[in-house]
Amino acid sequence: MLKVNDINVYYGAIHAIKGVSFEVNDGEIVTLIGANGAGKSTILNTVCGLLHTRTGSIEFLDKNLASVPAHKVVKLGMAHVPEGRRIFQQMTVEENLEMGAYTQSRASVDPNLERVYEQFPRLKERRKQVAGTLSGGEQQMLAMGRGLMSNPKLLMLDEPSMGLAPILVEQIFDIIRQLHKAGTTILLVEQNARMALSVADRGYVLETGKIVATGTGDELLHDEAVKKAYLGG
Amino acid sequence: MLIFLNHLINGISLGSVYAIIALGYTMVYGIAKMLNFAHGDVIMVGAYICFFAISSFNLPPAVGILLAMLVCTLLGIVIERLAYKPLRQATSLAVLITAIGVSYLLQNGAQLLWTSNIKMFPSFFPGQPVELFGGELKITVASIVTVAVCVVIMLALTWFTGQTKVGKAMRACSEDKGAAQLMGIDVNTTISVTFAIGSALAAVAGVLFCSVYPNLTPTTGSMPGIKAFTAAVFGGIGSIPGALLGGVLLGLIEIFASAYISTQLSNAIVFAVLIIVLLVRPTGLLGKQIREKV
Numbered sequence: 020m021l022k023v024n025d026i027n028v029y030y031g032a033i034h035a036i037k038g039v040s041f042e043v044n045d046g047e048i049v050t051l052i053g054a055n056g057a058g059k060s061t062i063l064n065t066v067c068g069l070l071h072t073r074t075g076s077i078e079f080l081d082k083n084l085a086s087v088p089a090h091k092v093v094k095l096g097m098a099h100v101p102e103g104r105r106i107f108q109q110m111t112v113e114e115n116l117e118m119g120a121y122t123q124s125r126a127s128v129d130p131n132l133e134r135v136y137e138q139f140p141r142l143k144e145r146r147k148q149v150a151g152t153l154s155g156g157e158q159q160m161l162a163m164g165r166g167l168m169s170n171p172k173l174l175m176l177d178e179p180s181m182g183l184a185p186i187l188v189e190q191i192f193d194i195i196r197q198l199h200k201a202g203t204t205i206l207l208v209e210q211n212a213r214m215a216l217s218v219a220d221r222g223y224v225l226e227t228g229k230i231v232a233t234g235t236g237d238e239l240l241h242d243e244a245v246k247k248a249y250l251g252g
Numbered sequence: 253m254l255i256f257l258n259h260l261i262n263g264i265s266l267g268s269v270y271a272i273i274a275l276g277y278t279m280v281y282g283i284a285k286m287l288n289f290a291h292g293d294v295i296m297v298g299a300y301i302c303f304f305a306i307s308s309f310n311l312p313p314a315v316g317i318l319l320a321m322l323v324c325t326l327l328g329i330v331i332e333r334l335a336y337k338p339l340r341q342a343t344s345l346a347v348l349i350t351a352i353g354v355s356y357l358l359q360n361g362a363q364l365l366w367t368s369n370i371k372m373f374p375s376f377f378p379g380q381p382v383e384l385f386g387g388e389l390k391i392t393v394a395s396i397v398t399v400a401v402c403v404v405i406m407l408a409l410t411w412f413t414g415q416t417k418v419g420k421a422m423r424a425c426s427e428d429k430g431a432a433q434l435m436g437i438d439v440n441t442t443i444s445v446t447f448a449i450g451s452a453l454a455a456v457a458g459v460l461f462c463s464v465y466p467n468l469t470p471t472t473g474s475m476p477g478i479k480a481f482t483a484a485v486f487g488g489i490g491s492i493p494g495a496l497l498g499g500v501l502l503g504l505i506e507i508f509a510s511a512y513i514s515t516q517l518s519n520a521i522v523f524a525v526l527i528i529v530l531l532v533r534p535t536g537l538l539g540k541q542i543r544e545k546v
Contacts, residue, residue: 090439114420118420122436
């Protein structure tokens with residue numbers, strides 16, 4: 020579904036992503052793990068078009084994304100739930116969700132809202148509330164729900180567990196499993212490597228802009244080097 | 253008492269013009285995070301277009317206003333595309349200086365095209381004022397129309413930003429452009445739409461302003477422009493109801509100050525009030541102070 024081929028991304032003179040290649044197949048959960056600053060979010064931002072690669076290519080559903088501006092990528096079936104959630108704080112919960120369906124036809128907004136409210140009943144209770152007043156966990160649900168409003172084929176989640184209490188992290192990962200079961204393909208970026216690898220079909224380990232290890236979720240969970248570096252021994 | 257009422261009505265009427273102009277400042281600031289100092293001069297262009305449409309081409313006033321709105325809308329879009337869009341990534345100081353440059357360009361361009369001779373803006377509102385209290389209190393038709401137009405614009409904008417897809421996209425862009433792009437919103441188009449709306453409103457304000465103060469010159473727009481900017485900051489820049497509140501309060505302060513304190517000092521008093529408000533409430537009267545949870 021998604022093929023990233025040897026991309027190089029620069030922030031000015033800084034070479035942030037160095038020849039990274041990976042792919043995500045239909046129906047998979049693939050995770051990118053790595054320490055702070057390894058380049059995980061940079062990769063997602065490049066895939067969705069907010070940043071640009073100097074060389075290499077990104078193909079999504081067999082279409083080269085090189086000349087597609089960020090705001091047109093959504094329409095192709097890719098939704099990005101960004102790091103730090105970045106919900107629209109001053110808009111209501113429902114307005115946030117409507118924005119998620121911005122590229123969708125008017126007729127599909129209501130059924131999508133129904134579906135997201137079914138997935139996140141909490142959001143339905145708070146639909147008229149201003150999003151900035153939600154708790155952290157609710158904001159993460161809103162960010163994910165907003166991503167799902169565009170009926171994405173590929174959902175990219177950037178640090179969905181960031182800043183959440185352990186019980187909420189469990190909840191968020193339960194939702195990720197449910198989405199996966201329902202057939203959504205997911206690209207997951209996480210610092211919480213243990214959680215990420217336990218739900219993922221495959222994983223890539225990123226270190227200072229390069230992929231240093233890859234394997235199935237299980238393989239990486241039991242890999243000595245990965246254990247030592249990311250799983251606390 | 254009647255004199256007081258008279259001043260009150262004049263203040264609200266003048267304040268409504270400021271409010272309409274302030275809306276343009278505040279909407280553009282909200283979304284592009286820049287102060288469009290050329291906004292006041294768009295008012296002047298609108299007034300000239302309407303003036304020529306009525307005086308030289310003998311078109312009906314309504315057509316003149318529509319024409320002015322059309323020209324200003326295009327002007328706003330062109331200014332944004334040519335002057336501000338290339339500076340999207342530049343520092344805010346560079347954008348500010350560019351805006352001042354555009355302001356001078358418009359003033360001098362107008363001087364070149366239309367000379368600096370004062371043009372008398374035609375009064376096209378019916379001359380007979382509405383009389384109350386047996387003729388003691390006279391309310392001009394211009395005042396009534398101005399306030400009514402302001403209220404209609406306010407309601408329309410509230411509906412537009414609250415209910416329509418484009419309006420909501422504008423609010424989304426004003427909060428977080430990156431996230432808005434991730435939703436599939438075309439930020440550049442949204443900014444253009446905002447400039448278009450702001451400039452169309454500037455044309456309306458220009459016509460209303462000149463029908464009360466009919467001396468039209470290439471610098472006509474700068475004083476109401478600065479005052480409306482003050483009104484926008486006063487009310488809380490970025491806030492649409494703030495622009496209305498700031499505009500009306502500013503109009504009232506100006507009229508009352510010149511009526512009861514001193515005509516010469518009225519502008520100084522207006523700006524002094526601004527400074528005091530900003531000292532007490534740096535975000536303006538209705539500025540956004542939302543508590544954020546992380």
